[in-house]
Amino acid sequence: MLLFKEAGEIKDSDPASDEAQNLVKRIQDYITENLYTCTNKILRGLGKMYSGGGDFTTNIDAYGGEGTAVFVANAIEIYCDISKRENMKYDEAGDTYTCHAGRILNPLYIKKQRSKNGYESEITVYEC
Numbered sequence: 001m002l003l004f005k006e007a008g009e010i011k012d013s014d015p016a017s018d019e020a021q022n023l024v025k026r027i028q029d030y031i032t033e034n035l036y037t038c039t040n041k042i043l044r045g046l047g048k049m050y051s052g053g054g055d056f057t058t059n060i061d062a063y064g065g066e067g068t069a070v071f072v073a074n075a076i077e078i079y080c081d082i083s084k085r086e087n088m089k090y091d092e093a094g095d096t097y098t099c100h101a102g103r104i105l106n107p108l109y110i111k112k113q114r115s116k117n118g119y120e121s122e123i124t125v126y127e128c
Contacts, residue, residue, distance in 0.1 A: 001063045003027050007072050008064020015075035016086050024072070024079040040080040047076030085126070095124070103128050 003026060010019055024043075031038035031046075038046075049056050051073035060069035078087055088097040088105070097105040105126035114120050 004063040008068040011071040020075040044080040047073040
């Protein structure tokens with residue numbers, strides 16, 4: 001439960017931050033080393049249980065303060081979805097991302113789109 005106390009100390013930060021993502025990794029490692037092999041699929045399910053109300057939520061929030069269980073669940077969801085660029089390391093100088101497998105994603109092209117309200121946006125598409 002000390003890991004959830006640590007989570008409570010950072011619960012007001014971005015769940016995608018390096019600190020939050022490292023904490024999720026430590027939670028997963030702790031479960032694997034002490035209980036059972038905690039795959040990302042299992043971890044994602046645990047995250048849903050943590051924030052789903054009931055005893056899990058109550059106990060986690062008791063250690064880390066109100067909102068800790070939801071914060072951890074959000075951080076777990078981000079951690080488990082490795083396909084999102086938000087979960088990859090970004091190099092601003094080179095405008096590249098590095099995926100979890102260590103491969104570099106380079107910009108391929110810029111896609112322009114317009115919303116129903118007429119708002120124009122540009123999205124850079126990357127390729128590994």
